[in-house]
Amino acid sequence: MSVTEGRLPVAIVGGLHADARRAAVEEILRTVPGSVALHHDLSAATDRAVRRTVRDASGSLGEGEAPLVNDCACCALREDMVPELLRLATGGGHRLAVVELWESVELQAMAAVIAAEGAPLELTGVATAVDPALMVPYLANGDDLADVGFAAAPTDQRTVGDTFARQLEYPTVIAVAEDETCEESADDGDLALLTQLTPGARQVRVGDGALVAALLAGFDVEAAAARQHPACALLPQESEEHGVSTLVWRRDRPFHPDRLYEALEDLSCAAARSRGRFWLADRPDTLLSWDAAGGALCVESAGPWLAALPDAAWDMVPAERRVAASMDWHPEHGDRCQHMTFTSPGLDREGLVALLDSCLLTDVEYAAGPDGWKKLSHAFDELLDPVS
Missing domain, CATH: 3.40.50 (Rossmann fold)
Structure with missing residues (x-):
C-alpha cells in the first residue's frame, strides 16, 4: 500500500x-x-x-x-x-x-x-x-x-x-x-x-x-x-433470481392524481424496496421522486423536468442529468416519464403492473391534453405543498 x-x-x-x-x-x-x-x-x-x-x-x-x-x-x-x-x-x-x-x-x-x-x-x-x-x-x-x-x-x-x-x-x-x-x-x-x-x-x-x-x-x-439524485439515480435492473424479483416499470403517460393517490398504500407495501421518478398530469413540469421501504413512502418534488427548462439553463445541468434525460426522451413529453423499480422476495409482478397501469390517464383523459389535465383534482397538494 x-x-x-x-x-x-x-x-x-x-x-x-x-x-x-x-x-x-x-x-x-x-x-x-x-x-x-x-x-x-x-x-x-x-x-x-x-x-x-x-x-x-x-x-x-x-x-x-x-x-x-x-x-x-x-x-x-x-x-x-x-x-x-x-x-x-x-x-x-x-x-x-x-x-x-x-x-x-x-x-x-x-x-x-x-x-x-x-x-x-x-x-x-x-x-x-x-x-x-x-x-x-x-x-x-x-x-x-x-x-x-x-x-x-x-x-x-x-x-x-x-x-x-x-x-x-x-x-x-x-x-x-x-x-x-x-x-x-x-x-x-x-x-x-x-x-x-x-x-x-x-x-x-x-x-x-x-x-x-x-x-x-x-x-x-x-x-x-x-x-x-432522482433525476439520474442508478436504479436496479430487471431481474429474477432465487425468488427475488426486480420489476422496472416505464411508461410515457402521466399519472391521474386521484387514482395514484388512492393506490399509494398498496404500492408502498408492494415491495421491500421501491424507488424512481414519476410525473402527475396536474403537475406536468415537476419531477417527483418515489422512495419507499418498510411500508413507509416519501414522495417529494425534485425540481423541474429538463423539458420544462429554457434551453439556456441546460448548460448549468450536470452531465449525468442530461444523459439520463436523453435515455428517456419522448418526442412530445421530453424527459417526462414514469421510471420506477420494485425489488422484493415474492413480488407480485403482474398485479403490480396492473395496479400501476390503472393509475395512468385513460385514452380519453390523455386526449384532453395539458390544458385539460390541469383541471383534474390536485390530490397531491397536501402532500407536496403542506401548509406551514
Missing part, C-alpha cells in the same frame, strides 16, 4: 448492522499496519456529549467527548470528526484512517464533509457493512429510529427501513460479513436481494482479503451524489 506524501487516506465504513461493521473495521486494522479507526458513539448523547474513541489493531489509543451542538448528536459528530482526522494526519505515522460511523449516521453526509476538507485528508472509499441474513427484516422495519434508539437528532424522523436502504445504495463497496454464531444464516434469496439493490457497488466478503484494496480505489463524491 502506497500513501501520497503529506496525505492521510480516509475510508468510511458505516451501516446499521453493528456486528458486520465492526468485523469489517477490525479486518482493516489487522491488514494495514499503522491504520487507525475513529468512532463517535452517539448512544451516549443523552449525557449531553458524544463519546469519541480512536483505536488500532492493538486496542484503544485514546478517548474523548464532543459536546452536543444544538442538542444534536450528529451535529457534534460533524464538528468533531474533521479536527480529529486532521490531528491524526499531522501527528504522522498513520497510513490509513477508518471512520467507523455509528449505526444510523448517513454515509453521504459524512463523505461530503471529509471530501470538502481536502488535503491533507483524502477520501479513498465508502463502504456499508451488511449481514445478508438481516436484509429482509431491516428493509421491512417501519419503526422510527427514535423508537429503537438510533435517532441522530431530536428532529430525526427517519425509519429503520429507509435508513438501511440509503446505506445500501450510496457506497461503492458493500462489505458482506455474516454472523457465524447466529442461528439464522443468509440464503440465496438474501444474497440475491442484496445484489439487486446494489447495482453500482462492489461486493467483498469480510475475511477474503479484498476489502482494503476496494476501499483504497478512490471515491468520487459528486458522482456518488448523482447516483442518488
